[in-house]
Amino acid sequence: MDQESIYNQILSGHRKAGKHYAFNDDHDPHRPADFWFQHSPEGLILFVVFFTQACRWSRCLGCNLPGRMSSRHVSYKAIMAQIDNLFNQPEIVRQYAAIHKIIVSNNGSILDQATFSSTAFMYLMAKVNLHLPNLAVFALETRPEFVEFAELEFIARALAEGDTPTELELAIGFEAFDEHVRNQFFDKGLSFEGFEKLVRLAAPYNYRIKTYFMQKPVPQMTDAEAVRDIERAIDYLHGMAGRYGIRINMHLNPTYAARGTLLEESFQKGQFTAPLLSDVARAVRHARDKALSVFIGLSDEGLAVEGGSFLRPADAQWVQRLEQFNRTQDYAFLES
Ligand code: SF4
Numbered sequence: 001m002d003q004e005s006i007y008n009q010i011l012s013g014h015r016k017a018g019k020h021y022a023f024n025d026d027h028d029p030h031r032p033a034d035f036w037f038q039h040s041p042e043g044l045i046l047f048v049v050f051f052t053q054a055c056r057w058s059r060c061l062g063c064n065l066p067g068r069m070s071s072r073h074v075s076y077k078a079i080m081a082q083i084d085n086l087f088n089q090p091e092i093v094r095q096y097a098a099i100h101k102i103i104v105s106n107n108g109s110i111l112d113q114a115t116f117s118s119t120a121f122m123y124l125m126a127k128v129n130l131h132l133p134n135l136a137v138f139a140l141e142t143r144p145e146f147v148e149f150a151e152l153e154f155i156a157r158a159l160a161e162g163d164t165p166t167e168l169e170l171a172i173g174f175e176a177f178d179e180h181v182r183n184q185f186f187d188k189g190l191s192f193e194g195f196e197k198l199v200r201l202a203a204p205y206n207y208r209i210k211t212y213f214m215q216k217p218v219p220q221m222t223d224a225e226a227v228r229d230i231e232r233a234i235d236y237l238h239g240m241a242g243r244y245g246i247r248i249n250m251h252l253n254p255t256y257a258a259r260g261t262l263l264e265e266s267f268q269k270g271q272f273t274a275p276l277l278s279d280v281a282r283a284v285r286h287a288r289d290k291a292l293s294v295f296i297g298l299s300d301e302g303l304a305v306e307g308g309s310f311l312r313p314a315d316a317q318w319v320q321r322l323e324q325f326n327r328t329q330d331y332a333f334l335e336s
Contacts, residue, residue, distance in 0.1 A: 001114060003072075003073050006053065006056060006073070006114050006115075007071060007072060007073075009056050009058075010053070010054050010055070010056055010058050010066065010071060011071070013055075013056070013057055013058030013059035014058050014059070014066070016059045016187070017058070017059040017060065017061060017187060017261070017262065018261075018262045018265075019058075019064065019067075019260055019261050019262075020260050021064045021067035021259060021260025021261070022067065022260075023054060023066070023067060023069065023070060023071035024051075024067060024068050024069060024070065025070050025071055025072065027051050027068075027070065029051055029070070029074050029075075029078035029079075029081075029082070030078055030081035030082060030085060031051065031082060031085050032048055032049060032050050032051055032082045032085065032086050033049040033050065033051040033068050033069065033106075033107065034048075034049045034068075034301070035047060035048040035049065035086060035089070035092070036299075037091075037095075038295070038326070039323075039326065039327045040100075040101070040295065040326060040327065041327060041328055041329050042100055042101065042136070042137075043098070043099075043100025043101065043136070044095060044098045044099050044100050044101075045099075045100065045101045045102070045103060046092065046095075046099050046101070046102045046103070047102075047103045047105070048086055048102065048103070048104055048105065049068070049105045049106065049107055050079060050082050050083075050104070050105070050106045050110075050116065051068075051069060051070065051074060051079075051082060051106070052069060052070065052074045052079060052106040052108070052115045052116050053069065053070050053071070053072060053073050053074055053114070053115040054066035054067075054069035054070065054071060054107070054108060054115070055069070055106075055107060055108030055109065055115075056108065056109070056112060056114065056115065057108075057143060057189060059187050059189075060173075060175065060186055060187055060188055061185065061186045061187055061217070061218060061261065061262060061263060062186070062214075062217060062218070062255060062257070062258050062261050062262070062263035063258060063261065064258040064259055064260050064261050064303055065107035065108075065303070066107060066108065067259075067260060067303075068107055068301075068303075069106065069107050069108065073115075074115075075117070076117035076118075076119040076120045079116065079117055079120035080119070080120050080123045083120065083123055083124050083127055084127075087127050087131050096131050096132060096133070097133055097134055098134070099132050099134065099135060100134065100135070100136050100137065101135070101136060101137035101138075101139060101169075102128065102132065102135060102137075102138055102139065103139040103141065103171065104124070104138070104139065104140050104141065105141040105171075106141075108141075108143075109141070109142040109143045109146045110140045110141055110142050111140060111142040111146040111147055111148070111151065112142065112143070112146045113146075122158075125155065125158045125159070128159075128162070129158070129159070129161055129162040129163075132162070133162070133163040133164065134163070134164055135162060135164065135166050136164065136165070136166060136167065137166065137167050137168075137169050137208065138155075138159055138166050138167070138168055138169065139168075139169035139170075139171050139208075139210060140155075140168070140169070140170060140171060141171040141173075142170065142171070142172070143172070143173070143190075144172055144190070144194050144195065144197075144198045145194075147170060147198060147201075149201055152168060152170075152205070152207065153205070155168060156168050156205065156207075167206065167207070167208055168205075168207045168208070169207065169208035169209070169210050169249075170198065170202060170207055170208070170209055170210070171210035171211075171212065171251070172190075172195065172198065172209065172210070172211055172212070173188065173190070173211075173212045174188075174190065174195065174211045174212060174213055174233070175188050175190075175212065175213060175214045175217050176188070176213070176214065176217050176218070176229060177213070177229045177230070177232045177233035177236060178229055178232075179191070179192065181217070181218055181220070181221065181229070185217075185218040185220055186217050186218055195211075196240070199240055199244050199246060200244065202246060203244040203245060203246050206246070207246070208246065208247045208248070208249070209240075209246055209247070209248050209249070210248075210249045210250075210251055211233075211237060211248065211249070211250055211251065212251045212253065213230060213233055213250055213251070213252050213253070214252075214253050214254070214255045215227070215229075215230055215252060215253070215254045215255060215275045215279070215280055215283060216254070216255045216274070216275040217255050218263075219263065219266040219271045219272035223275060223276065223279055226275055226279070226283075227279050227282055227283045230252065230283035230284070230286070231283060231286040233250065234250065234283075234286045234287045234290055234292065234294075235286075235290075237250055237290075237292045238287075238290040238291050238292055241291040241292055242291055247293075248291070248292045248293075249292060249293045249294070249295060250287070250292055250293070250294045250295070251294075251295045251297060252280065252283070252284065252294060252295070252296050252297065253296075253297035254274060254275045254277065254280050254296075254297070254310035255274060255275060255310070256274050256300040256303070256304035256308055256309045256310055256311075257272060257274065257304055257305045257308025257309075258303050258304060258305070258308075259303060259304065259305045263308075264305045264308065267305060267307075267308045268305075272308075274304075274308060274309055274310040275310055276310070276315070277310060277312075277315045277318035277319065277322060278315075278318060278336060280296060280310070280322065281318065281321070281322065281325075281334040281335075281336065282334075282336070284296065284325070284334055285331060285334050285335075288331045293329060294325075294329070295326050296322045296325065296326055298311075298319055298322055298323060298326075321333045321334070322334075
């Protein structure tokens with residue numbers, strides 16, 4: 001696909017979803033969009049978002065992540081410069097040996113070769129092996145349609161050359177369990193069959209699966225329905241983990257009214273409020289003694305419209321407790 005067609009594909013998704021945010025075309029392409037650390041019971045996680053051309057799907061209802069990216073192609077040389085920049089950040093250099101897991105994102109699909117160059121990807125692998133001697137998990141965010149198993153085998157082989165064994169994790173956006181909500185209201189374009197095919201292919205290689213869910217992703221859901229949707233997702237993932245013997249993590253993001261999307265309009269009209277963190281805790285309690293781990297996303301990355309975030313001043317204690325849960329997987333922190 002040529003550059004103009006990819007650009008038009010992004011704009012067409014953007015228009016279809018009624019979005020009106022601008023792209024971040026002025027960002028310095030030699031610096032990553034963002035990076036931060038997370039803490040899990042397994043160890044320190046480095047989350048990096050590379051700055052590339054935006055997600056080609058771009059049409060999911062409440063998502064303005066493509067707005068932090070470029071509408072135009074970002075060259076492999078610029079992405080390689082971002083990789084150098086990342087591995088030279090003093091706070092990362094200090095923690096090279098402590099990093100247990102790296103999650104690689106471009107707010108879209110790392111395995112989409114049209115937006116994340118293959119040359120830059122190989123350079124990233126080399127840097128990971130050179131600088132992260134204790135890396136146990138290498139996670140890639142991608143839509144399932146870009147997963148090619150020959151490529152994953154190559155990545156796994158390259159990872160095996162590192163100083164310690166490193167598992168590969170595929171991080172897939174699921175967003176809502178209910179298929180109608182997911183594909184009609186949210187326009188995710190993901191079927192159960194598509195997800196299960198990926199799990200079947202990943203299982204023999206022992207690749208891990210991470211699934212992103214959103215609590216209350218659309219205005220058509222009540223708070224109680226949103227909790228129930230996550231509980232059903234937990235039961236489903238528990239069943240998949242048992243059936244295929246794979247390790248599954250649910251990454252649960254409470255939804256916020258993202259600037260420049262139809263969700264912002266619903267929020268302004270009083271048709272949508274972000275979920276309460278006490279309801280997020282309630283939903284996650286359902287995963288106790290199930291065959292999956294859960295991580296609760298507690299940042300709106302500054303992308304929420306004013307008053308539209310789940311981070312309410314009165315909920316500071318809940319934030320602390322959910323962070324403690326993330327670090328420990330101790331369900332006592334989720335009790336009300
Ligand atoms: S949720 Fe993911 S796939 Fe959907 S538009 Fe946002 S970045 Fe793209």
